[in-house]
Amino acid sequence: MECDAGVCEREQAMGITCETMWRESSNYIDGTLSPDLQQSIDEHIKACQACASVLAGLQNIVTLYGDERMAELPSGFSRRLHRRLEANMPTTRRNFFGWAVALAGSVLAVGGIELSRASHQVPDSISKHSQHLAKPIPPDMQVVVSEKGRLFHLAACPFIINRETIRHMTASVALAQGLSPCTRCLSKYL
């Protein structure tokens, strides 16, 4: 970015240079700057349109790529993975059950909700342990789901897509609809 005399004078008035602003722009977005520097950047972009555009662009990039739709697995990935694992693990008679259990959900991994329904076909040792292993998502907990989302979230989660379309429901309803818990806002249950 060229810097004619006028711009440089303005830079001085703004406290930091455009170069400093670029160098820190990524940290600014991540919120890891000292309050002082953060404030200098806030002031800088009020006066400097080019830098404001840099920040807006970076923020847009981070939001777009951070969207859950950018992190999708190819369809059938999990199924093929199971098959491969199953074929390569020392066989135990419980293997099939094991996968069935794991598959019965991201749900089972998450807690006892689905477990009670499935427990008649789950070997004792597994079902007993699972209850204290997984910290279950409270079935009555209020969660939100957006129109096209495949995840359910806590209402405060910053990673909800199509936020304007969210519906509220309990965790048990969300699980019953085949939705998976968000790995970010619900990580402590995973």
Next chain:
Amino acid sequence: MTLLQENPAETAYEAELIQRIKSGEHDLFYRLIQPYERRVYATALSIVRNEADAEDIAQDSILKAFRHLSQFRGEARFSTWLLQITINEARMRKRRMTLRAMESISDQQNDEGDYMPREFADWREIPSESLERKEIRTALVEALSSLGEKYRSVFVLRDIQHLSIEETARVLEISPGSVKTRLLRARLMLRDFLSPGLNGQWSATPAFAKGNKPWE
């Protein structure tokens, strides 16, 4: 932005799962790795840039983690260890495929010196809703592919898979400072790459859908 920090409950849960798998309950292994499937796949893809190879590498890495689980001592998080295995596996495979020779020039060109963002007065927002369209997602993936591996891998782990700076550093075995530098560079390059979107192509039928890239 630090939602995915160390979580003691999660770690204890994993430690117990690992213990039980080691003592023979092999069928619990899937439960252990299930939360990380996407990350393993995305990490592999960030290195080889080919979906079929990435899936194969992901499977191999997960199997390898199973076979070597006895060597996992819990000094790092399990997910870090799993992703390190994946990175090594992917790099090995890539070497074998001799893609190295064909690695995009950008890998050589992108050094870590200062990067000048392209100048334009206004950034036209690319709305998140446009991600509903496969061709938009493909265009974003394509843009990402144009980055050199060291930028791509940092960006994928941090901005797509939402690892913290520290986790990203551990997985890639580089310093947190390098993570930040590369991340800055990756984000700036992507912004420049995608800036033609600001002319409105993002909301109309994209001209680049048939390999016609308006930004070239």
